[in-house]
Amino acid sequence: TRRLDTFRWGLIPAWAKDPAIGSRMINARAETVAQKPSFKRPLRRQRCLVLADGFYEWQKTPQGKIPVYIHLEAHRPFAFAGLWDRWVSAEGEALYTCTILTTRPNDLLAPIHNRMPVILTPEAVEAWLSPVEQAPQSLLPLLRPYPAEAMTCYPVSRLVNSPANDLPDCIRPLPAA
Numbered sequence: 001t002r003r004l005d006t007f008r009w010g011l012i013p014a015w016a017k018d019p020a021i022g023s024r025m026i027n028a029r030a031e032t033v034a035q036k037p038s039f040k041r042p043l044r045r046q047r048c049l050v051l052a053d054g055f056y057e058w059q060k061t062p063q064g065k066i067p068v069y070i071h072l073e074a075h076r077p078f079a080f081a082g083l084w085d086r087w088v089s090a091e092g093e094a095l096y097t098c099t100i101l102t103t104r105p106n107d108l109l110a111p112i113h114n115r116m117p118v119i120l121t122p123e124a125v126e127a128w129l130s131p132v133e134q135a136p137q138s139l140l141p142l143l144r145p146y147p148a149e150a151m152t153c154y155p156v157s158r159l160v161n162s163p164a165n166d167l168p169d170c171i172r173p174l175p176a177a
Contacts, residue, residue, distance in 0.1 A: 001131075002129060005096070007048070007084055007096045007097055007098040008095060008096065008097045008098070008107075009026055009052070009097070009098060009099075010022030010023050010024075010025055010026045010097055010098075010099070011026075011028070011038065011039075011040045011042070011083060011084070011085055011098060011099035012026040012085060012087040012095060012097045013025075013037070013041075013085055013087070014027070014041075014085050014086060014088070016087060017071070019087060019089070019095065021038075022097050022126075024071055025038060025099050026099060026100065027099060027100055027101070027102045027115075027117075028059075028083060028099045028100070028102070029101075029102055029103075029115075030099050030101050030102060030103040030140065030143035031103070032120055033083075033101060033136070034136035034137070034140065035129075039083055039099070040109045040136070042083035042084060042085050043072070043083060043134075043136050043139065044133050044134060044135075044136065045095055045133045045134075046058065046083055046084050046085060047080040047081070047083060047084075047128050047129060047134075047139075048083065048084045048110060048119070048129075049080065049081070049082060049118055049125065049129065050079065050080040050081075050082040050098060050100050051077060051078075051079055051081060051134055052078060052079075052169060053071060053076075053077045053078070053079075053166065054069055054070060054071035054075070055069075055070055055117060056068065056069055056070070056156070057070060057109065057112045057113040057116075058113075058130070059111070059113070059155075060170075065138055066158075067155065067156050067157070067158060067160045067161065068112050068153050068154065068155055068156065068157050068170050069153060069156045069160075069170075069173075070108075070109065070112075070114075070151060070152075070153040071094055071151065071152060071153070072119075072150055072152075073150055073151065073152055074149055078119050078120075078146075079119070079120050079129035080100045080101070080117045080118060080119060080120070081100070081101040081117075081118040081119075081120050081124075081128055081142065081143060082098045082099060082100050083098060083099050083101070084096060084097065084098040084099075085097055085098075085134065085157045091172060100117050100118070101117070101118040101143055102115040102116060102118060103115070103116060103117075103118050103145055104116070104145060104147040105145060106145035106146060106147065107150035108151050108153060109145075109148070109150040109151075109153070110153075112153070116144075116145060116146070118142075118143045118144070119146035120142065121146075124142045127139070127142055128142055137168075148160060154173040154174070155174045156169075156170060156171060156172060156173065156174060157169050157172070158169065159176065
């Protein structure tokens, strides 16, 4: 069955002794996800979508790092390929966590960053969420760069550097210099 829920970002494997490991597992590389112990089991049967309408990357420039807002054309919402797991503390408290898969960048993102999140096409969403346990090799073809021509990006204010700034200005294009 499918359901909408909230998870903490940063996957904590069920077998982990220390939940602090989650801060190091916010992303999983598509090229190695099937080999990594932390991701093998979730890849087979605990796949999820992380819904978004845009994301940021920081581009290195001579003036320092500039935040760049990236989204689909027409600001359509989309889904990142994700994995989830359930970790239980010594006190018996369950914590649900997730990670976002990344892949090589498309032509739009390559000048900005050497990775990009896996954005699933509507057709790939159905295969990714299939309730049937999947062999990892059958899923890997879904984990490719999203077409650059269906995306756009532009520099935005450094306001995004602080989580306290949940403002429309965080996604407004910077004025042309």
